[in-house]
Amino acid sequence: MVCRLVVKPVESKKFTGKVISSIKDLIGCGAYNEDWHYNYDAEVLDEIMDQFIEWDKRPMACSIDIGVTKDGRTLLIECNDAYSLGAYGLVDYKYAKLLSARWSQLLEREDVFDYRKYQ
Structure with a gap:
């Protein structure tokens, strides 16, 4: 499973939304008090992901x-469908x-772009 994070600033227009694929991608996001670890509890994120993976009907x-x-406190705010x-x-x-x-899942059709079948 590949996980990508998208971060957006609390203060409007401080920076645009940014895809986070590695720790290095957090550089320049601002408002992290010189230590981006300060902002969230990694154990809560791990628990959210563990529960998501266990969810049988997950998107x-x-x-x-x-x-x-x-x-x-680190909290789950919302989950948004990819469509x-x-x-x-x-x-x-x-x-x-x-x-x-x-969309293939929603329409119950084969996903012709599913890269997993070519590995």
């Missing part, structure tokens, strides 16, 4: 939004595959 593609409260997501900087063919996966 093939979606976004999961998290937030951190002023008192430091309505913007690209937020994803490479065009990866975004197309994301949409194809979810």
